[in-house]
Amino acid sequence: MDFIAIFSIFVLACFVGYFVVWSVTPALHTPLMSVTNAISSVIIVGALIASAAAGSASSKWLGLAAVVMASINIFGGFAVTSRMLAMYKKKER
Amino acid sequence: MDVQAILSAATGGHGAVNPYAAIAYLVSGVLFILALRGLSSPATAQSGNRFGMIGMTIAVVTTLLTHMPMKVGDATNSYVGVDPVGLIEILAAIGIGAVIGIVMARRIAMTAMPQLVAAFHSLVGLAAVAVAAAAYLNPVAFGIADATGQIFTVSRIEMGLGIAIGAITFSGSVIAFLKLNGNMSGAPIMLPGRHVINLGTLAAIIGLVAYFTFDQSPWVFWTVTGLSFLIGFLLIIPIGGADMPVVVSMLNSYSGWAAAAMGFTLGNTAMIITGALVGSSGAILSYIMCRAMNRSFISVIAGGFGADAGPGDGGSKEQRPWKPGSADDAAFLMSQAENVIIVPGYGMAVAQAQHALREMADLLKKEGVNVKYAIHPVAGRMPGHMNVLLAEANVPYDEVFELEDINGEFAQCDVAFVIGANDVTNPSAKTDKTSPIYGMPVLDVEKAKTVLFVKRSMGGVGYAGVDNDVFYMDQTMMLLGDAKKMADDIVKALNGGGH
Numbered sequence: 278m279d280f281i282a283i284f285s286i287f288v289l290a291c292f293v294g295y296f297v298v299w300s301v302t303p304a305l306h307t308p309l310m311s312v313t314n315a316i317s318s319v320i321i322v323g324a325l326i327a328s329a330a331a332g333s334a335s336s337k338w339l340g341l342a343a344v345v346m347a348s349i350n351i352f353g354g355f356a357v358t359s360r361m362l363a364m365y366k367k368k369e370r
Numbered sequence: 371m372d373v374q375a376i377l378s379a380a381t382g383g384h385g386a387v388n389p390y391a392a393i394a395y396l397v398s399g400v401l402f403i404l405a406l407r408g409l410s411s412p413a414t415a416q417s418g419n420r421f422g423m424i425g426m427t428i429a430v431v432t433t434l435l436t437h438m439p440m441k442v443g444d445a446t447n448s449y450v451g452v453d454p455v456g457l458i459e460i461l462a463a464i465g466i467g468a469v470i471g472i473v474m475a476r477r478i479a480m481t482a483m484p485q486l487v488a489a490f491h492s493l494v495g496l497a498a499v500a501v502a503a504a505a506y507l508n509p510v511a512f513g514i515a516d517a518t519g520q521i522f523t524v525s526r527i528e529m530g531l532g533i534a535i536g537a538i539t540f541s542g543s544v545i546a547f548l549k550l551n552g553n554m555s556g557a558p559i560m561l562p563g564r565h566v567i568n569l570g571t572l573a574a575i576i577g578l579v580a581y582f583t584f585d586q587s588p589w590v591f592w593t594v595t596g597l598s599f600l601i602g603f604l605l606i607i608p609i610g611g612a613d614m615p616v617v618v619s620m621l622n623s624y625s626g627w628a629a630a631a632m633g634f635t636l637g638n639t640a641m642i643i644t645g646a647l648v649g650s651s652g653a654i655l656s657y658i659m660c661r662a663m664n665r666s667f668i669s670v671i672a673g674g675f676g677a678d679a680g681p682g683d684g685g686s687k688e689q690r691p692w693k694p695g696s697a698d699d700a701a702f703l704m705s706q707a708e709n710v711i712i713v714p715g716y717g718m719a720v721a722q723a724q725h726a727l728r729e730m731a732d733l734l735k736k737e738g739v740n741v742k743y744a745i746h747p748v749a750g751r752m753p754g755h756m757n758v759l760l761a762e763a764n765v766p767y768d769e770v771f772e773l774e775d776i777n778g779e780f781a782q783c784d785v786a787f788v789i790g791a792n793d794v795t796n797p798s799a800k801t802d803k804t805s806p807i808y809g810m811p812v813l814d815v816e817k818a819k820t821v822l823f824v825k826r827s828m829g830g831v832g833y834a835g836v837d838n839d840v841f842y843m844d845q846t847m848m849l850l851g852d853a854k855k856m857a858d859d860i861v862k863a864l865n866g867g868g869h
Contacts, residue, residue, distance in 0.1 A: 280524050283634055283642060290643040293403055294650030301409040303747065303772050306655060306754025307483055308419075309409050310622055313648040314490040316402045316422055317629045319640050320497050322395075322433045323512075326636070327504035328460050329439040330511030336504040341463045343500035346493040348467020349474070351426055354490060356475035357483075359419050361758050365412040368766035 308361045315354025321347035392639065394432040399643030401425030406647060412767050429640045434460070480762045481719050484618055484752040485551045491618075492543035494625040495602075498536030499595065501632055502529050506591055514635060523583050525635055530579035532631035533591070534598040539624040541602030546617050549606075550751065556611025564608060565672070571601045609670065616659045616670045618752050623652025655753045662747035662773075664799075664810035692828065695847035697859030700787075700822050703847075705864060707784035707820075709740045711776065713813055714756060715749050715791025717826070718853050724763035726857035727789065731765070733864040742779070743770040744813050746794035777814050786818035788840075790853050792825070796838045805836055821846040824856050 301309050324347055327340025401421045408418015439456025478486045506529060509515035514525035521529070548554035561567065578594045609617055630645020632638075660667050704710050712731065718724060731741045743765060749756035760770055780786060788795055791813075799810045815821050816839070823846055840846055849856050 280634075283637060283639075286639055287630060287634070287642045287646055290399070290646035291650055293643075294406075294647040295654070297403060297406045297647070298651045298654045301406065302411060303658075303754060304745075304757040304767055304770060305409045305412060305415055306658075307487075307750075307752060307758045308415060309406065309651060309754070310487050310618070310655070310752065311483070311490070312405055312409070312419060312422055313622060313626065313651045314487060314494065316405060316426065316644050317494050317625045317648040318497065319398070319402070319426065319429050319644045320494065320501060320629045320632055322429055322638055322641060323501035323505065323632050323636055324497060325430070325433040325460065326437045326512060327501060327508065328463065329437040329456060330508055331440060332511055333504075333508035336508035336511070339500045339504040339507070341459060343497040343504070344460060344463035345467045345470075346497040346500070348464045349471040350467075350490050350493050350497075351471065352468040353471030353475045353486075355419060355423050355426070356472050357478065357486065358422075359416065360475060361480070361483075361761070362412070362415045362419060364758070364761040364764075365415070365767045366761070366764065367412075368768050 304365075305362075308358045311354050311358045311361065315351050315358065318347040318350035318354065321351065388436055391432050391436045394428055395638055395640035396643075398425035398429040398432075398640045401428070402640070402644050402647060406651065425640075430464075480758055481722075482551075483755060483758065484614065484750075485547055487752065488543045488547040488550055488618055488621065491621045491625045492540050492547060495536045495539030495541075495543060495621075495628060498625075498628040498632055499533055499540060502533040502536060502635070503591075503595070505529060505635060506533075512636060521586050526583050526586060527579065528631055528634040530582045530591075530594055532628060532635060533595050534575050534579065535624055535631055536628040537595055537598030538602035538605070539621055539628055541599045542606045542617075542624070543602075543621050545603055545606040546614060546621060549611060550614055550618075556614075558610040559607040561604070561608070564604065568601065568604055571597055571604065575601065605671065608672075612663075613665070613670050615748055615750075615752050615755075616656050616663075616665070616667075619652050619655035619659055621652070623649050623656060626650070626652055658747060659753055662811060664807070690842045692842050693844075693847050695822065695849050697849065697856060698863045699847060700849055700856075701860045701863035703820055703822065704734055704739065704785050704787065704860075705737050707739055709779070709783040710734060710742070710785045710787060711780060711783045711815075711818070712741065712743045713786060713788040713791050713795060713815060714743065714745070714760065715789065715794065716751060716756075717790025717792075718824075719750065719756070719759045719790065721790065721853035723789065723854035723857045724759055724765075726854055726861060728760075728763045728765050729861050730857055730864065731769075733861060737864075741769065742776060744773065744776045744780075745770060746773050746791070746811075746813055749791065749794065773811060773813060780814045780817040783818045785820045785822060786815040787822045787824070788815055789824040789857070792838055793836070795840055796836065798836065798839060807836060816840050816843060819845060822849055823847070824849045824851070824853050826850070826852065 324340050324343035327336050328344055402425045405418045405422030408414045439453040441451050441453050505512045509521045515521045549556050575597050578590055582590045626645050626648025629641055633641025633645050734741050745756050795813050795815045797816050798805045799807045799812045
């Protein structure tokens with residue numbers, strides 16, 4: 278994909294992010310942080326490419342290390358978010 | 371779908387994007403947007419979180435399918451066979467991460483959430499650094515170099531920015547973690563000439579990233595990496611404990627931009643969309659936190675504010691009369707009230723008083739008292755932290771209100787019960803231009819008919835080190851003691867003296 282196409286996606290996504298995040302209720306700002314933490318570990322995509330690629334052993338091991346780190350974040354981030362969200366309860370009437 | 375076709379398309383790199391893979395990444399990007407959208411209400415948040423998990427699964431599976439490890443020696447042409455050892459290594463890496471991540475998520479105490487989030491940020495940063503370094507060492511595999519190994523100019527800029535932001539996120543988050551976790555004092559560490567050092571280091575990083583477009587030698591790349599680790603460290607050490615909510619939000623934003631920069635390098639839409647979402651999210655949260663403390667972003671970055679509360683200029687303070695009260699008095703006043711607003715602060719959470727507090731509220735509700743909670747945006751140690759702590763103690767979220775929604779109600783309320791909070795109730799923020807917290811939005815507790823103020827002693831002051839006029843008002847009763855013990859005693863009094 279050429280740079281301009283990617284850059285367009287990026288700029289539009291920033292606007293989407295701006296509006297979506299302002300609509301998040303302040304009561305859920307901590308889960309917002311932990312879930313953004315989990316999804317920013319989509320960087321695992323790059324780590325997987327590096328670990329699967331042939332040609333450089335150091336690149337591969339850096340990739341595998343990054344896979345471990347990103348996985349901690351993905352599993353940990355989603356798990357802790359869901360643990361927190363499960364605590365939010367409405368008044369029983 | 372023919373796996374072989376996907377595999378051969380994937381090895382083409384930048385030029386030949388596999389359309390199926392591209393669409394899968396786009397879908398996961400959209401699912402991540404929905405994950406954040408779900409957080410607009412606690413009722414939809416869990417399903418939003420599931421969208422996020424599905425999106426991540428799609429991104430990971432797509433990458434695994436399109437980038438199977440193959441037998442060494444044949445990465446350019448036809449598919450010869452999946453390398454089973456390589457695949458096992460990758461799955462093992464995911465498994466190790468999964469176990470560590472889930473154990474951490476299960477064990478962490480809710481009061482320690484800011485530390486956990488800081489630790490997670492540092493991992494995103496370090497992973498970004500590792501990926502950028504891997505791409506630098508093996509650019510052909512990432513499709514960002516020509517046949518001679520010359521990395522494309524645009525890719526060099528993206529990679530340089532990615533590694534710089536990633537390294538700053540890592541070292542900054544490590545310092546934030548150590549400060550939040552108490553391994554390092556919350557007091558700001560002020561190096562002499564730090565502004566010159568910081569600006570010089572930043573200028574050097576920018577200059578070297580620019581130079582990297584002409585010369586891709588290893589020394590340039592690794593110097594940028596090293597300097598970025600250093601600047602992340604230097605930027606956070608002068609920032610005091612009180613400003614940590616802003617710092618954590620800011621590092622959240624950085625981790626997003628790091629992911630976005632790597633997304634540009636790989637031409638991956640899921641990474642770019644996510645990076646932009648997370649980047650904006652962290653930036654907005656930093657803005658909200660700065661506004662809640664009436665601090666400019668620049669002054670937070672410059673650091674120095676929020677030294678652990680010392681005696682300061684306390685010596686010159688005159689002794690003013692104040693009214694002490696007991697748990698029995700408090701129980702009586704509140705059970706006779708029609709409306710009670712509870713103002714919890716971080717001191718309440720430190721004392722682990724939230725469960726006793728909720729019990730107290732339950733008893734009051736039984737007596738027909740209307741109980742609400744008022745939360746200041748900086749009541750906890752990170753955005754929304756107090757809401758989580760109350761939710762953990764089974765306080766229903768529809769009894770918890772944000773500052774702007776409840777501030778008008780103090781004038782009509784009979785009792786404002788302040789526990790573990792101080793600066794966020796200080797009326798001098800509205801009137802005294804010389805006060806260090808002037809201009810900060812505060813909860814108008816002084817408008818309540820009666821104020822019950824739970825405080826450890828009369829000596830201590832909040833982070834900002836200023837005295838609070840509310841202590842000395844006629845309608846204020848000071849309940850001195852540990853927050854948890856006081857709440858327990860009030861519960862006992864309500865049980866004993868009640869029906």
